[in-house]
Amino acid sequence: MDEFLQSLIRGLGTGSIYSLLALGFVIIYKSTQVISFAQPAFMLAGAVLVSYLAPVVSFFGAVLVAAVVIAVLALGVERTVLRPMVGKPVFVVAIITIGVDVVVRVVTNAFIGLDVRQVGDPWGLTTMSFLGAEVQQRYLVMIGTTAVVTTALFLFFRYSRIGLAMRAVAYDQEVALAQGISVGSVFALSWALAGGLAALAGVFVATGAGVDQQLWIVALKALPAIILGGLESLGGAVVGGLAVGIVESFFGTYQGDFAPWLGPNFALVAPYALMLLVLLVRPYGLFGKKEVERL
């Protein structure tokens, strides 16, 4: 039972990282209909920035600064690289974001070097007792932070003027334009939001083990999460992220006992298998919008 609870908390913890990343993907997708493959690079850059800033302005200050800096960086990328491509085929734009990802990542890697950099978080690998099971503090912090950030985001989209504008753009860009909404600013803002969320997620990934050049792979786990939840659904992104985290964690704990023939590291790819299974049944994800087409 302890093992079960530990796996669950670990799954929810990593799952909430995936949720943050998935929210970024979905926010960009909703406003621009593009999946940004640059998210992994922004996540890595955020973590690296914190590892440099933390000794100077304390860990929490560093996280705030990094989130803002990465948000501005993402905004800049949107303005310079993505804006000329408005109206071009989404696939082409998606590939451009891969190019952005490569460039940002190579530059970031130069700042990592060959060593593992520590982000200087106060939790490390310390554990605490939670409902009778020993769980790592950092997972609880991740769950808590993600809950707060997600709630804030939902309130923002639901009640603020800008949030309303973003929803309008997601619904119909031309109509939104006709209502006097600056669609360009919405694009820029959604990239900035996604960048900030990615930076935050990056810090969480780096707690415990630190930052190395392979960290970016983690961000790709958000892709099965958004497909599971459906590309258009913010709620789906959160649910999908948590589901991916839990599946990964449970496979890590139990698969060795139940299905050893799948190989020792199957947990790492289990989310992709789950994604394929769900898509066979629901081609638009769990909460995605079924496209109605006409000629």
Added chain:
Amino acid sequence: MKGPKTIKGRPELYTSYAQDMALLNTRPKRAWSLALVVLAVLLPFLITDDLLQLLATGFVAAIGAIGLNIVTGYAGQVSLGHAFFLAIGAYTGAALSGPETGRVIGFGITSLPVWLLASGLVAAFFGVLVAPVAVRLRGLYLAIVTLGLVFLGEHVFREWTSLTGGPGVGRPAAIPELFGVRLDRNNAMFTAAQQLYLVMFVLLVIFGVLARNLVRSRVGRAFAAVRDRDLAASVIGVDLTKYKVLAFAVSSFYAGVAGALLFVVNGFFDPGSFNLLLSVQYIAMVLIGGAGTISGAIMGALFITLLPRITRELPAVLPFISGDATGAVTVFQVEAVLYGVLIIVFLIVEPRGLFGIWVRVRNYWRTWPFSY
């Protein structure tokens, strides 16, 4: 039936559709193709073996890029899963032709045509298996699902050590034997690199012409219709399921062939190297070369394959770039950044890729000295 009319002095005046769709429909095209083939055949006797090997790799990559171009550029089904099919081809070829050892499986069928065909067919079989999922999805959903395929494949190839030799160790490549001659060994007439280069060139020509013939046929037009608007295509009677499955099958066949040959030319492959990066490389070849053109895919493949070699020469010109892994800015970083920047710049400035640049140059000279 009368043959198409030709008018003296007007070689480019077409009087029939067949003429317009012909393989080499203009005189300059005929001349260019002939010149390129002659040049390619003469090259082994002009340049050194390491360059030949690089070019051979480029030719093989071109076969793979043509395959990806059929499914993505012509049929419009975005696939990030090309590395998966390359891997299937590579290991089918290696397992069929390799000797059985205690560590890895092998069947000892060393004849190149046999294992090459088998590699293609096995990869095509997996392509057909994947296609039903692909038919139900569209756009970016499909891209991410094929991406998932790459991750699952990578896992299988890492774990199935009796097939792949396991990570870090690998297994020997397929043994290329044609009419009893080992192509990967020097013999009295040619060096190994020269032989491999020539064989890869011949294979590229064969597969290139086959693909060109496919896409200018009824099937190719159906692909284009599916790409441009699949709903409209189905209304005018294009069987969507059939043509999407077909596109995936043909594309995977090409990938399988390319994978097996790539293994031969490179000599070694880590099971972990058939990853997302490789898929993105092939996407880059197709997009930089020009989506929806066969010659574009070939140009893009050669460009991407030769790019590392070109950047290796940079330290001689720009002294602040260091040639090894020590300095502040290393040549490897420049190479990676250049790769990303090229993708971005090409897609923004010239979305039709190298092929588009070629078309512009051609049109400039066609009307020279009168410009529009």
